Amino acid sequence: MKVDILGCAVRAPGFPDWATARRVLTGGAPYDRDAVRQSPPPVPLPANEQRRLPATARDALGVGAEALADARIDDAGDVATVFASCGSDGEITHQICDALARTPPQMSPTRFHNSVHNAPGGYWGIAFRSHAPSTSLCAFEASFASALLEAGAQVVSEARRVLLIVYDLPYPAPLSSLWNVTMPFCVAIVLAPHASTHRAISIEISAERLEPSWPDGIPSELRMNPAAAALPLLALFASGRQGRIVLPYAGDNVVLVSRE
Amino acid sequence: MRHAYFRNMTVTSALGRGCDATLHALREHRSGLARNAFAGEHYDTWTGVVEKLDGVALPIGMERFDCRSNRLIELALLQDGFADAVLATREKHGAHRVGLYVGTSSAGILEVELGYRVRDREVRALPDGLRYREAMNLFSPAAYVAERFKLSGPIAVVSSACSSSAKAFASAWRAMHAGLCDAAIVGGVETLCFTTLHGFASLELLSRAPCRPCDAGRDGISLGEAAGFVLLTRDRGDAAVALAGYGESADAHHLSTPHPEGAGAAMAMASALRQAGWQRSDVDYVNLHGTATRTNDVAEDAAIRAVVGDEVPRSSTKGWTGHALGAAGLVEAVITAMAIRHSFIPGTLNCSTVDAAIRGNVELSGRASPVRAALTNSFGFGGSNCTLALAGVR
Numbered sequence: 299m300k301v302d303i304l305g306c307a308v309r310a311p312g313f314p315d316w317a318t319a320r321r322v323l324t325g326g327a328p329y330d331r332d333a334v335r336q337s338p339p340p341v342p343l344p345a346n347e348q349r350r351l352p353a354t355a356r357d358a359l360g361v362g363a364e365a366l367a368d369a370r371i372d373d374a375g376d377v378a379t380v381f382a383s384c385g386s387d388g389e390i391t392h393q394i395c396d397a398l399a400r401t402p403p404q405m406s407p408t409r410f411h412n413s414v415h416n417a418p419g420g421y422w423g424i425a426f427r428s429h430a431p432s433t434s435l436c437a438f439e440a441s442f443a444s445a446l447l448e449a450g451a452q453v454v455s456e457a458r459r460v461l462l463i464v465y466d467l468p469y470p471a472p473l474s475s476l477w478n479v480t481m482p483f484c485v486a487i488v489l490a491p492h493a494s495t496h497r498a499i500s501i502e503i504s505a506e507r508l509e510p511s512w513p514d515g516i517p518s519e520l521r522m523n524p525a526a527a528a529l530p531l532l533a534l535f536a537s538g539r540q541g542r543i544v545l546p547y548a549g550d551n552v553v554l555v556s557r558e
Numbered sequence: 559m560r561h562a563y564f565r566n567m568t569v570t571s572a573l574g575r576g577c578d579a580t581l582h583a584l585r586e587h588r589s590g591l592a593r594n595a596f597a598g599e600h601y602d603t604w605t606g607v608v609e610k611l612d613g614v615a616l617p618i619g620m621e622r623f624d625c626r627s628n629r630l631i632e633l634a635l636l637q638d639g640f641a642d643a644v645l646a647t648r649e650k651h652g653a654h655r656v657g658l659y660v661g662t663s664s665a666g667i668l669e670v671e672l673g674y675r676v677r678d679r680e681v682r683a684l685p686d687g688l689r690y691r692e693a694m695n696l697f698s699p700a701a702y703v704a705e706r707f708k709l710s711g712p713i714a715v716v717s718s719a720c721s722s723s724a725k726a727f728a729s730a731w732r733a734m735h736a737g738l739c740d741a742a743i744v745g746g747v748e749t750l751c752f753t754t755l756h757g758f759a760s761l762e763l764l765s766r767a768p769c770r771p772c773d774a775g776r777d778g779i780s781l782g783e784a785a786g787f788v789l790l791t792r793d794r795g796d797a798a799v800a801l802a803g804y805g806e807s808a809d810a811h812h813l814s815t816p817h818p819e820g821a822g823a824a825m826a827m828a829s830a831l832r833q834a835g836w837q838r839s840d841v842d843y844v845n846l847h848g849t850a851t852r853t854n855d856v857a858e859d860a861a862i863r864a865v866v867g868d869e870v871p872r873s874s875t876k877g878w879t880g881h882a883l884g885a886a887g888l889v890e891a892v893i894t895a896m897a898i899r900h901s902f903i904p905g906t907l908n909c910s911t912v913d914a915a916i917r918g919n920v921e922l923s924g925r926a927s928p929v930r931a932a933l934t935n936s937f938g939f940g941g942s943n944c945t946l947a948l949a950g951v952r
Contacts, residue, residue: 299736386696391667395674398752410757411814411939414663415696415717420940423808429825431806432942433725435714436696444714451732472683473670476690503712503738505654549710551654 299450302497303535304459304488305369307361309335310526311481312516316368322515323533329515343425350408354387355418357484358465359425365461365486374426377488378452378460381419382435382445384524385477387412388469418463441466442485442527443545443553449489450501459490466525478522485528499535500556508552511543531555559833561800561951562731562742562790565647568638569786569892570630571879572606576637581896584904584924589878591768591780596750603764605750606782606880608633616702623702625666625693626749627785631702634747634785643789644707647741657712657742658704659730661723663884663938665715666694668751699747711739717884719938720847722746723786724887727946728804730790740792746888747785754781754883761814769850769881770908771874772859772920776850782880786888788895794951799895802931802949803836805829809941816853816937820861823847826943827865827933834947836931838866843903843927845894845934848874849881858935859916866933873921877907887936891946894934898950903927 306316313319314335321327341348341359351359358381366374390413397404411417416434423432431452437444442464449462465484469477492498511530512521520526530543534557542556568576572590573583583590594605614629635641648656673684692698700715712733716726723746730742758764758779765778790801807829809822816823831838844866847858855874862872875893882889897904905924912920930950937943 299738384695384697391670394753394757395671398671398756399674399677403752403756405753405756405760407757407760407814410753410760413753413757414719414813414939416719416938416940416942417813419718419808419942420813423810423941424812427810429807429810429822432718432808432940433716433729433806434718434940434942435729436717437714438691438695438697438701440713441697444712447712447733447738448714448729451729451736451738454736455732472677475684476688476694503654505710548713549704551710 299454299501300492300498301450301453301489302492302494303499304490305365306532306535307364307368307486308532309357309361310483316364319532320536323513323536341425351421352387352390352412352417354465354467355421358418358463359422361484361486362422362461362463365488369488374428376430378430378458379419379422379432380445380449380460380462382441382464383466384436384438384441385466385469385479386415388467388473392470392473437548439524439546440548441524443547446501453489453491457491459488462487462489464525464528466523481520481523483520483523483526485525502554503547504552504554505550506552508544510546510552559803561802562734563794563797564788564799564895565791565795565797566640566643566789567892567895568634568640569784569889570608570634570637571784571882571889572608572782573878575633577896583878587907589768589907591880597752601755602766604768604780606780607750608783620706622689623692625669627666627699627747628702630749630783630785631699631747634787640787644743647789648707648709651740653708654710655740656709657730657733657739658700658709659714659716659726659742660700660703660745660747661716661726661884661887662696662699662747663717663719663722664748664751664754665696666698667753668749669694671752703745718942719940720883720886721936721938721942721944722884722887724936724944724946725806727801727891728806728944731801731804734792742790743787744790745787746885748883748885749783750781763851765850768908769876771848771850771876771906772855772912772916773909774911774913778851779849780880782882784879784882784885784889786885786892788891798899798950798952800949800951801946803830803834803947805833805945807943809943811941814939816857818857820857822941822943823858823861823937824864826945827861830933830945830947836947840931841866841870841933842929843897843932844870844872845890845932846872846874847935847937848876850876856915859918863918868918871903871919871921873904873906875904887944890934894932894948898929898932898948901926901928903929
């Protein structure tokens with residue numbers, strides 16, 4: 299599949315914003331884990347909804363809005379969204395399971411509706427008044443590549459722009475004993491039908507035995523986060539050069555992304 | 559759009575194992591709902607439970623995937639020759655050319671809930687030996703099916719609440735269209751858990767009686783368990799039914815309440831019609847999302863009337879199966895395909911007096927009738943809407 303990248307955004311320790319990430323990923327600045335953006339990204343929701351927004355949705359909507367801005371898209375209404383996350387929202391899962399284990403079991407209705415995997419997608423539509431299709435995927439370690447394939451397939455099949463948002467935040471205790479993600483990572487990429495050689499990428503599934511790519515100088519601890527699988531693609535795009543990167547996928551497969 | 563053919567399909571729910579059991583229950587007006595016995599006396603509601611799941615064993619070497627949701631998947635795969643059809647398709651196209659898209663809202667979350675119940679009193683740690691990827695995470699159903707059949711094509715779990723497995727059809731069709739695979743397995747699975755029972759109770763959406771879709775006295779949903787699969791191919795073979803279109807939209811209204819006039823639902827239906835290249839007069843039947851909540855059934859009625867009018871017969875089959883949440887789209891796609899294949903329009907079990915606010919033609923008793931073109935609706939939390947257009951191809 300051949301599609302164009304129109305814009306990117308990222309939010310993670312060491313990658314407070316896309317401008318910094320671009321410098322770090324192209325060797326223009328060292329990786330600094332302490333470079334963290336403190337303020338939550340602004341989301342155009344009423345104060346009431348804003349307060350109830352789960353952490354995952356807040357971060358996902360924030361990077362999504364930044365990627366649209368980077369792509370110079372003002373109207374989110376005709377951009378479809380593909381959300382993906384391996385771990386969903388661990389804070390909410392913990393709160394729900396903890397409350398359900400009490401006698402008698404307890405449940406908050408807001409927490410329940412926030413617990414669905416597509417809660418960020420639902421809040422996206424409300425915040426940006428978008429009726430465009432939105433899907434929410436999970437493919438464990440392959441979550442980023444799976445979402446990239448879905449977004450690419452939407453661009454190719456439906457000739458529309460698609461915003462891809464992939465996020466994973468560390469789990470709180472005791473859920474953290476189940477999953478080894480220790481650093482948060484959120485990424486958003488706007489894809490569009492192919493029109494420009496400069497922005498084009500080709501995406502394919504391959505059974506070649508290839509080691510997934512990883513940019514130089516980035517701590518491998520971040521690699522445990524399935525969303526951070528986006529980093530080699532971001533590095534390739536930021537470099538402006540030709541090349542090919544290997545993304546982890548399911549089974550024995552990898553996903554290859556190349557740039558001419 | 560180009561058809562994707564239903565080459566094999568199967569469904570297992572409270573109605574029984576496989577398509578024949580489901581068809582008989584629909585024809586005999588026999589509901590799968592019973593007074594809830596899951597998790598003790600905290601729940602005064604009716605549920606559609608799949609019996610004897612405790613006795614289902616996963617194949618040797620697959621034990622690490624063991625959980626209620628994967629047991630239900632295993633049981634479903636063994637019906638209607640589905641597992642054999644997957645193997646034949648893998649043989650024909652190659653393991654890397656068979657896609658796998660499974661819809662679920664809860665997957666193995668029950669295992670996490672049970673883990674919290676037996677937490678260490680002192681350090682509050684979860685017990686040892688929990689298998690997160692295989693039996694708990696949202697991906698666990700797809701991980702299980704891929705491992706069981708050694709599939710290595712495009713793969714994802716679609717989890718958009720109650721539209722999950724309807725949207726899995728859309729993802730599968732796109733993967734085939736984009737050339738990522740030549741065939742795709744679409745699945746759906748949902749088992750009972752504490753989160754959904756208590757969650758819907760906290761929203762006051764659980765009926766105290768068997769759910770009564772479209773009835774004036776309806777008071778909420780009955781939860782149901784189900785798993786099902788459809789094998790989609792590009793070539794028609796001996797298929798009787800095809801996916802002819804799909805439509806997706808977002809309500810952009812509220813996380814857990816549908817838009818009152820069904821605006822988003824209407825967009826999804828209109829988009830499915832457009833993709834199928836159908837006029838409103840082409841539609842012979844609409845399988846409702848029809849959850850039996852006060853809000854859903856009225857909003858859906860408004861949406862359908864706006865898109866295909868008042869006359870097209872429509873019915874909800876949730877009085878039989880209960881609401882299987884993430885699996886509902888799959889279950890109802892299979893039921894709608896049965897309606898096409900066996901020329902009948904299902905009724906709406908437990909509905910005796912249609913709500914005066916619902917003005918479309920709700921089919922109550924069910925009857926024989928040719929069905930060549932049908933829509934099936936699935937709407938979920940987060941305002942996620944999906945409509946599938948299914949066509950008879952014989």
